[in-house]
Amino acid sequence: MADETLDFWFDFASSYSYPAVMRGGPLAAQAGVTVRLRPFLLGPIFKAQGWDTSPFNIYAAKGRHMWRDLERLCSDLSLPLRRPDPFPQNSVLAARVALIGLTEDWGDEFCRAVFRAEFAEGRRIDETATIADLLASLKRDVDQIIALAQSDDIKARLRLQTEEASRLGIFGAPSFVTRDGELFWGNDRLERALAWSKQHQG
Amino acid sequence: MADETLDFWFDFASSYSYPAVMRGGPLAAQAGVTVRLRPFLLGPIFKAQGWDTSPFNIYAAKGRHMWRDLERLCSDLSLPLRRPDPFPQNSVLAARVALIGLTEDWGDEFCRAVFRAEFAEGRRIDETATIADLLASLKRDVDQIIALAQSDDIKARLRLQTEEASRLGIFGAPSFVTRDGELFWGNDRLERALAWSKQHQG
Numbered sequence: 001m002a003d004e005t006l007d008f009w010f011d012f013a014s015s016y017s018y019p020a021v022m023r024g025g026p027l028a029a030q031a032g033v034t035v036r037l038r039p040f041l042l043g044p045i046f047k048a049q050g051w052d053t054s055p056f057n058i059y060a061a062k063g064r065h066m067w068r069d070l071e072r073l074c075s076d077l078s079l080p081l082r083r084p085d086p087f088p089q090n091s092v093l094a095a096r097v098a099l100i101g102l103t104e105d106w107g108d109e110f111c112r113a114v115f116r117a118e119f120a121e122g123r124r125i126d127e128t129a130t131i132a133d134l135l136a137s138l139k140r141d142v143d144q145i146i147a148l149a150q151s152d153d154i155k156a157r158l159r160l161q162t163e164e165a166s167r168l169g170i171f172g173a174p175s176f177v178t179r180d181g182e183l184f185w186g187n188d189r190l191e192r193a194l195a196w197s198k199q200h201q202g
Numbered sequence: 203m204a205d206e207t208l209d210f211w212f213d214f215a216s217s218y219s220y221p222a223v224m225r226g227g228p229l230a231a232q233a234g235v236t237v238r239l240r241p242f243l244l245g246p247i248f249k250a251q252g253w254d255t256s257p258f259n260i261y262a263a264k265g266r267h268m269w270r271d272l273e274r275l276c277s278d279l280s281l282p283l284r285r286p287d288p289f290p291q292n293s294v295l296a297a298r299v300a301l302i303g304l305t306e307d308w309g310d311e312f313c314r315a316v317f318r319a320e321f322a323e324g325r326r327i328d329e330t331a332t333i334a335d336l337l338a339s340l341k342r343d344v345d346q347i348i349a350l351a352q353s354d355d356i357k358a359r360l361r362l363q364t365e366e367a368s369r370l371g372i373f374g375a376p377s378f379v380t381r382d383g384e385l386f387w388g389n390d391r392l393e394r395a396l397a398w399s400k401q402h403q404g
Binding site for chain 1: 394
């Protein structure tokens with residue numbers, strides 16, 4: 001495992017987090033950097049900015065561009081894309097389950113499975129049945145994990161994670177934070193953030 | 203001159219338009235695409251979105267990231283950077299003068315000179331003296347051009363240009379529009395927009 005680490009902050013509801021998470025593993029391996037996935041909730045952060053939904057819904061022209069841009073991007077990456085309906089999906093349960101998986105050894109794979117279900121297959125990740133199905137295909141103990149995801153401990157951990165994101169100055173997703181505190185926002189900054197980690201921590 | 207063209211929409215007040223305009227010429231030449239600079243005003247477009255200043259001023263965390271990101275970006279490109287004060291600068295006069303220059307043969311050079319004055323040297327482009335000085339160093343007839351820039355004709359052309367940007371779905375700067383109507387937003391999409399122009403129009 002590489003010494004260099006990069007914190008990779010994302011929300012399962014975030015459209016540009018989809019290509020970023022799918023690209024993250026191979027790019028990080030290539031760069032010799034260990035990426036730590038940090039799910040959080042954009043909702044409270046958007047609310048603090050006065051928004052009650054995604055800015056892509058509030059600002060129509062911005063939203064139209066994002067969907068077209070994501071189409072082009074996914075096509076370039078040979079990633080299938082289906083626009084989630086509704087958008088954004090409620091990502092609370094997925095994030096809580098991911099927090100459990102990321103302390104064990106199935107977190108990264110679960111995160112990719114959620115994004116694939118949501119953005120490639122158009123499945124509803126806000127439904128417990130979808131999350132249960134993804135856990136089952138990863139050969140996990142579905143009932144135990146879903147119960148744990150609803151525990152006060154895990155709920156509190158997701159709240160803390162979101163508060164930490166906010167404290168770090170994160171205002172959107174995906175965002176990347178290097179060990180020396182540099183914040184990079186956006187899927188298009190992933191390569192630069194990995195290179196920074198390598199240069200400044202190597 | 204290449205057959206392929208790309209409309210390059212920007213506002214002199216826009217921070218990410220600075221590296222984009224400075225990179226634009228060499229990148230376009232390399233790609234074999236003719237870039238047409240189209241200055242417009244973000245003000246009326248932001249106003250329609252409910253903003254009375256730059257979103258980088260309204261949303262503090264977003265603003266902090268932008269300035270740091272621009273620092274890193276300019277450093278990577280070996281472009282000097284001085285943060286304009288105030289930000290954003292009033293860009294109306296610069297845009298009107300650019301419209302004149304772009305129908306003659308000194309428009310591209312004038313645009314780069316304005317961005318350099320504003321973002322590299324910290325000069326105030328909202329002051330007529332600065333614009334006059336830039337015109338003088340380009341060996342232009344300063345008084346004639348400044349007078350023409352205040353004419354009803356040029357004022358109307360800048361309004362039309364901004365209305366066209368809005369009609370094209372432009373909501374920020376820089377934005378690139380290909381001949382077949384693809385809209386790309388952001389300095390980081392410049393390479394992709396040039397490649398698109400080449401692929402789809404070549």
